[in-house]
Amino acid sequence: MESCLQEDYYKRLKSDFIIVNIVAGAAVLLISAVIMLQRYGIMVGIPCGMHEILHIYCPGCGGTRAFFALMHGDVFQSIYYNPAVFLGALLVLYYESTVFLTLVKKNGKIYFYRKTGLVYAFLFIFLTYAIVRDYLLVGMGIDMIGDFL
Numbered sequence: 501m502e503s504c505l506q507e508d509y510y511k512r513l514k515s516d517f518i519i520v521n522i523v524a525g526a527a528v529l530l531i532s533a534v535i536m537l538q539r540y541g542i543m544v545g546i547p548c549g550m551h552e553i554l555h556i557y558c559p560g561c562g563g564t565r566a567f568f569a570l571m572h573g574d575v576f577q578s579i580y581y582n583p584a585v586f587l588g589a590l591l592v593l594y595y596e597s598t599v600f601l602t603l604v605k606k607n608g609k610i611y612f613y614r615k616t617g618l619v620y621a622f623l624f625i626f627l628t629y630a631i632v633r634d635y636l637l638v639g640m641g642i643d644m645i646g647d648f649l
């Protein structure tokens with residue numbers, strides 16, 4: 501009975517894992533393609549509304565720069581531009597490695613736990629950073645990224 505339940509668990513975890521990776525993989529490929537096309541001037545960049553009209557940073561601003569900094573191995577610069585990229589990469593790494601380990605080992609141990617606290621922590625840091633960055637810009641005249649001042 502118990503092994504039957506376990507097989508069901510593995511099957512479900514595996515199908516979820518495949519679906520998540522297909523959808524997320526396609527999204528990452530699409531976003532990467534757009535970023536590369538913009539980077540090399542083949543495609544016009546999509547302007548950020550908050551950036552262009554309100555002259556403040558939106559929570560996503562600096563994301564592309566953070567992505568490239570991370571690709572060059574500069575973790576601190578990446579976090580400085582936008583911590584969401586590095587923290588998001590950590591969350592993805594956690595999910596991928598623990599689900600993979602659970603499915604490959606199949607020893608009855610579960611290495612992956614749905615830690616919603618991690619997601620909330622991510623959102624908290626992401627939004628707090630955006631608020632602090634705009635407060636520094638508007639309230640104190642300190643432009644962290646240097647697009648406006």
Ligand SMILES: [Zn+2]
Binds near residue numbers: 548557558559560
């Ligand atoms: Zn923006």
